Amino acid sequence: MKRAAVIWAARTATAQRLATGSSILFGRIGARTTAWIRAGRREDLTGLAAALGCILRALLVAAGAYLLWRVIRAAPALLWALVPAWCWAALRAAPRATAEPAPEEAPEEAEPDPRDAVLRLLYEALGDRPAMYLSDLLQHLQEKGHGTAWSVADLRARLEALGIPVEMRLKTGGRNASRGIVRAQLPPLPGHAPQEASPAPSPAA
Structure with missing residues (x-):
């Protein structure tokens, strides 16, 4: 049972990293794609002419996504390469979980003698x-x-x-x-050297 719990916890942690990494990758791809499209705007023009570059780049992105979808539909076996590559990239993108240091156990106080x-x-x-x-x-x-x-x-x-x-x-x-x-x-006090004193009286014979 303990081994199964450890395996389940490891799988859960990996799945969480995949989900987190995938979200990060989607965000990066979306941000870079948006920035690339916006970079097509002409600042020296106005109106529709200035936005033609953005429109063209958006059409290229849509065409590329459509082409990728058609290729995968035609050759689903490509997923055997694309999915592991995506998972690897997602795991690299996800931040590694830092192990929290175990709380230090307070030393047990010795009972007074x-x-x-x-x-x-x-x-x-x-x-x-x-x-x-x-x-x-x-x-x-x-x-x-x-x-x-x-x-x-x-x-x-x-x-x-x-x-x-x-x-x-x-x-x-x-x-x-x-x-x-x-x-x-008498035994000496704890942490003290034996105390010197005058010679003890001898017990009566």
């Missing part, structure tokens, strides 16, 4: 600190309007689901060991 957005929040919460407890991180996020109904366990589960490491026994700021995040263990 939720991990990137979370990493930005984590680095924002850490600030200059090398590490942070999950409880403090959750409080910071909730103050920013994120995870208002989460618990520390919910936050940990979401971080681990995104492949963000959670230190199980973090000890910092003189507080008891608990779960937290360490800057040195």
Whole structure:
């Protein structure tokens, strides 16, 4: 079906070019014939004498058309040569269809990676600190309007689901060991080199 549609479209385009080219050829022949007949007018004469040249040329054109018609009637086989010649001339006269450039497809926008957005929040919460407890991180996020109904366990589960490491026994700021995040263990932000920070506190033994 697809091949038949392509062939039909090609034939339709060719027929359209033949029709357009034939119309152009008729127009050219008519314009040149009219100009030739008008050129027979004598500007140095007036009245009928001035138009005798035009009349004579019009009669010659009519006689030539009549003679051509009689020749074709007498020898129809000439059409096997005249018709292809006319079609060839019509195709040459018709303007070539310029292929319209296919519209450029807009590049598909990549969906934002939720991990990137979370990493930005984590680095924002850490600030200059090398590490942070999950409880403090959750409080910071909730103050920013994120995870208002989460618990520390919910936050940990979401971080681990995104492949963000959670230190199980973090000890910092003189507080008891608990779960937290360490800057040195976090993946770098997209498009940024790994951020240098002061050495992270060692997990409690």
